[in-house]
Amino acid sequence: MFSNILIYFVIIPLLMLAGTGLCRGVRGIRAVAVTGSIALIALSVYLLVDYIGLRAAGDSAPMLYTDSWMWFEPLNIHLAVGVDGISIAMLLLSSIILFTGSFASWNIPQPKEFFLWLILLSTGVFGFFISIDLFTMFMFYEVALIPMYLLIGVWGSGRKNYSAMKLTLMLMGGSAFLMLGLIGIYYHSAPAGHELTWNLLEIAAYDAVPHGWQSFLFPMTFVGFGVLGAMFPFHTWSPDGHASAPTAVSMLHAGVLMKLGGYGCFRVAIYLMPWAAQELAWIFLILTGTSVVYGAFCACVKTDLKYINAYSSVSHCGLVLFAILMLNTTAMTGAIMQMLSHGLMTALFFALIGMIYGRTHTREITQMGGMMQILPYLSVCYVIAGFASLGLPGLSGFVAEMTIFVGSFQAGMADYLGGEGSLRLVFTIIACCSIVITAVYILRVVGKLLLGPVYDDHHRSLTDATWWERLSTATLIIAVAAIGCFPNFFSNLIKTTFTPEIFTVLGM
C-alpha cells in the first residue's frame, strides 16, 4: 500500500493533523503547517516531473499510478487511486494554496483548532483528487465540506452564523443529490453478467449506464457538483460564505474547493454519462452561461471587496462549467486552465483583501482610497491579480479564457453549421461579454481603492507587508505568471488526459 506515491497525499495531511494535535505552542503549529505543505508541494512537483517522463516514454493509459485496495468487499468498494494530468495540476494547485494559506493565517487566534480544521479540509481535498473510486471520492468530498462550518462560524467575521449555516446546508444539499446519483450509477455501472463497480475507469470502459437512467442521473450528479462550482441559481452560498470566512479559508475555498465542483462535473457527470452530457448540456449551458454574466454584473455593484471577489469567482467558476459542457478538447483544456488560473488568482485576491482588511478594518471600497501611496507592495500585487483576472496577456487569465472562448466558438460554429441550433454560439457570445464586465469591476476597484487621493488620514500610518505576507503573495504571483508565460507546458499536461480512450468515451 505504501509503495504507491499517491497515498502520501493523504498520509502527509494526516501526519500534519497528528502533529498539530500534539503541538503546544503556536510556533510548533506554524512549523507543522509550513513543513507539511512544503512536503506536499515537493511531492506534487515530483509527481508532475515523473508523470511527464512516463507520458514521454509512451505510457498511454488513461490514468497512471493506479492502484486499488479492497475496502468493503461485498459492495466492491475499493480505496482506488490514480491520477492524470488534470488531477496532478489540481494537486499542485491545492498544495500551493495550502502553503500560502498557512502564511496568510500566521496570527490567527486559537491556532490549534484552526489548523486542525484547515488540515482536515485539505485532507478531503487531496483525497478527492487522487480517488478514482466513486465511494471514496464522495467520502473525501464531504470530509472537505464540513470543516467549513466551524472555520467560518468560529473564525469568521460579519454575519458569520448565517453564512456558515447557509454555506454548509447548500453544499450538503448538493451532495444529497450527488449521493443518489452515485448510488444510481453504481447500480447501472456494469452490463449484465459483470460485477457492479464504483471504479471510474471501469464504469467509463463499460459505458453501460442506460440512456434513460443517464438522463436522470446526469442532472443529479451535475447539480450535485455544480452547487460547489457555484452554478446559477445555486451560487448564493458563495458571496455570503466568502465574505464571512477568514482569509485562509476564503483562499482555500475559492481557490481549491470550488474546483472540486468543476472537476467532479467533468470526472463523474460527463465522463461517465457522455450520452446525457450531449443531450442535456443545453439546460446547464443556460444556467452556467447565466452565472458567468450574472456574477460579473453583481460584482460591478458591490462595494465590499470580498463580495466583489466572491461574485467574480461565481463568474469565473461558471466559465469553467460552461467550457466543460462544450465537450471539445480545446474548451475542456481551457476549463482546466481556468480552474488553475482562477484558483491561484482568487487565492491571491483573498489573501490581499485579508491583509488590507487586517490593516484598515474595513472592506468597503468607499471607505478607502489612495492605498498605492501607503501600501505600495500590496497595491501592486492587487493590480497584478486584477490584470490576471481581466485577462491581460502574460498572466494566467488570458491563456485560460482565450482557450475557452476559442473552443466554445468552435463548438458553437460546429453546431450552427451542422444545423443543430445556435444555442452554443449565442451563449458563447454572451459569455464573452463577461470579459468586458470583468474589466469594469476590476478597474473600478483599482481606481477607487488604490489610486486617487488618500480617503482616510488614519490610514497613513499603516505599514506595508510583512515577510510572511510577501512570501505568500509572491508565491502566488510567480505561479500566475508561470501559467501565463508557459501555457504550452500546462496545456500539454492537461491534454494528455484527452487520450484516444477518452475521445471514444465522449464520442468526440
Place this chain on the structure above:
Amino acid sequence: MDYSQFLAMKQEIALLVVFLLVFLYDTFMPKSTQKALPAFSIILMLLATAAGFCSHCLGSDTTVVAFAGMYETSAVIAAIKGILNIGVVIVLLQSIKWANGESMLMRRGEFYELLLVTLFGMYLMISARHFLVFIIGLESASLPLAAMVALDKNRYESHEAAVKYILTAVFSSAVFMMGLSFVYGLTGSLYFENIYFALTNQLNMLLVIAIAFVISGIGFKLSLVPFHLWTADVYQGAPTSVTSYLSVISKGAAAFAFLVILAQVFGPVYSKVWEWMLYALIILTITVGNLFAIRQRNMKRFLAFSSVSQAGYIMLGVIAMNAMGMAAMMYYILVYIFSNLAAFGVIGAIENATGKVSMDDYRGLYKTNPRLSVAMMLAMFSLAGIPPFAGFFSKFFIFTGAINQGSVAIYVLVLIALINTIISLYYYLLVVKAMFISEEECVIGWFRSSFSERLGLWITVGGILLLGLVSCVYSSLLNLAEVSPMNMYFMS
C-alpha cells in the same frame, strides 16, 4: 419433549442467568456491598456478550427451529442480539453514577432487573415464530419499561411520562392484537410460516385492515409518525439512562422484529398491501421528526425527535426486502447505538453534574468542557451522517440497500430521505453552534465527570470513529445476512 431444544435458546438462558444472579445479589447481599451492584451487572453482561461473540466465532450459531416451530435462532438473529447486548453494556456503564446517586438508594437493583427483563422480552420478539410467543415478548419488553420510566420517584415529570408510556403501550398492544385476531380469522393459524403460505394469493379488505393494525401496533413501539406522540414527553420525563435505553435498544429490537414480521408473515402481499403503507410511514416519520426537532430547546426532547426521524431511516432497510437492506439495517442500528449513546452520555454527564438539560445552557461549552463538547460534536456529526464518522457509512449503506430494490419509487423515497438529511444536519449543527461558536459565557462550569461516564464516552466515541472505517463490521453483517434463512422470504 426433547429438552435439548433449550440449548437453542442459549442467549436467552445466558441472559436469564445474568438476571437471576443480579436479582440474588440485590436481595441477599449485605447493604455495604450494594454499591458494587452496577459493576457486577456490567461484568455479567459483558460475559454474556463475550459468550455470544465466542459462539459466533466458533461457528456454532446454526439455524435451529425449536419448540414445534415457535422459536427460531440463526446466525443473523444471534448477531442482532449481540448488537443489543453491546448497547446494553454501554447503557449500564453510563448509568452507574445515576444508579449510585442519592435518589436511587433503595431502587438501584430494580433498574438493573427491570432492564434485563425487558431485554429478555426483546430477545423473544426477535426470535418468535409464533404470535403468542411474540406477544409475550412484546409485553415483557414494554410493561417493565413503564416502571423504569417512573424510577425517578421524586420528579413529577417521571410519573407523567410513565403514565403516558403505559397507556400508549397498552393501547398499541390492543391494536396489535386486534390486527392479529383478524389475521387469525383469515388464516386459522398464529404460526408465522402457516400465515405466510395462507396469505399467498389472498387479498381482501380485512387483510389490509389487519396489516394496518399490526403495523401501527409496532409503529408505536418504534415511534413512527403518526404513532410518535408519546415519544418526546416520555424521553423528557424519564431518567436519562432509561431514555437512552428506550431510544436505542428498544427501538433497535423493535425494528428488527418488525422486519421479521413483515418479511416472514406478510411477505406475500408486500407490493399489494404494505409497501405503500410503509412508504407513507417512512416519509412522514423522517419529515415530521426532523421538522419538530428544529424547535426543541430541551436536549432530551431534541434527541427524541431526532430519534423519531432516525427510526424512519432504519425503516428504509425494511422496505428494501433484501439481504443488503437487512444487513444495512443491522449496521445502522449498531452505529445508531454508538452515536446516540455518545450524545446521551454527554447529556447524562452534564445533567448529573449540574442538572442542566437545555440547549441554551450548552452555549460556549467548548470553553469550559472541551472534551465533552468534542464528544457531543462527533455524536452529532455521526447522527447527521458526516464522513469519516460511522453515521456516514450507515446512511450510505442503508440508501444503497434500499435502492437495490430497484423500483423508481424507491429512488424518490431515497431522494426524500436524502433531502431530509439536510434538515437534520441543520438542527444537529445548532448544537455544534451552541457549543463551539456561541461567544456567551457558559453557565456550565468546568467539572470532572466520573470514571464510568468517561469510559462510556471513550467507548462510544471510539465506535463512532472506527465502526465505519473498519470495513469488516459491515462486511461480516452482510455475509451473515446473505446466508440467513430469512433470505428465502425476500423476493428476488
